[in-house]
Amino acid sequence: MEEAKKEAVEWEEKVRLAMSKENEELAKKALAKKLEWDKSYEVFKSKYESERVKAEALKKRLAELEEEVEKTRKYRDEAAARLTSAEAGQKVNEILANVSTKSNSITVDSIERKIAKKENLAEGLNEIAEVDDLEKEFKKLSNPDLDSELEKYRNK
Numbered sequence: 001m002e003e004a005k006k007e008a009v010e011w012e013e014k015v016r017l018a019m020s021k022e023n024e025e026l027a028k029k030a031l032a033k034k035l036e037w038d039k040s041y042e043v044f045k046s047k048y049e050s051e052r053v054k055a056e057a058l059k060k061r062l063a064e065l066e067e068e069v070e071k072t073r074k075y076r077d078e079a080a081a082r083l084t085s086a087e088a089g090q091k092v093n094e095i096l097a098n099v100s101t102k103s104n105s106i107t108v109d110s111i112e113r114k115i116a117k118k119e120n121l122a123e124g125l126n127e128i129a130e131v132d133d134l135e136k137e138f139k140k141l142s143n144p145d146l147d148s149e150l151e152k153y154r155n156k
Contacts, residue, residue, distance in 0.1 A: 001044035001154070008037035048153070076129070084122050088115050 011034035018027035091114055 001048055004037050004041035004044055008034050008041055011037055080122055087118055
């Protein structure tokens with residue numbers, strides 16, 4: 001974009017030089033080149049502005065999505081804890097109901113094993129979710145950075 005502006009300025013100087021030497025034919029040719037570069041500059045400027053607006057909208061949407069994902073993760077963790085607690089309470093109540101109506105063959109060891117099994121299952125599921133989150137973060141790193149790509153165009 002800046003190159004187009006620079007070229008337009010250079011051709012404008014050539015137009016003035018040709019006119020100062022009273023060479024209208026050469027001035028017309030230089031003016032045609034200047035107008036071409038002016039048009040190119042306007043196209044680049046328009047595209048740049050359009051892409052900048054799109055990039056800003058994408059950044060805003062990304063921030064909104066990240067916030068939504070974080071809310072969902074918090075809810076997931078809370079729901080998993082509530083479910084585990086409810087299942088443990090249900091099992092304890094079932095065992096206590098069986099203890100009072102049947103023989104005392106049910107031991108505390110059995111209760112502990114069942115609770116540990118549920119806790120381990122919940123931990124395993126959480127670790128799987130964390131691995132997925134980690135993979136998504138690395139995938140984000142491999143996506144091209146729009147700002148740096150745009151910077152390349154600015155420098156051309």
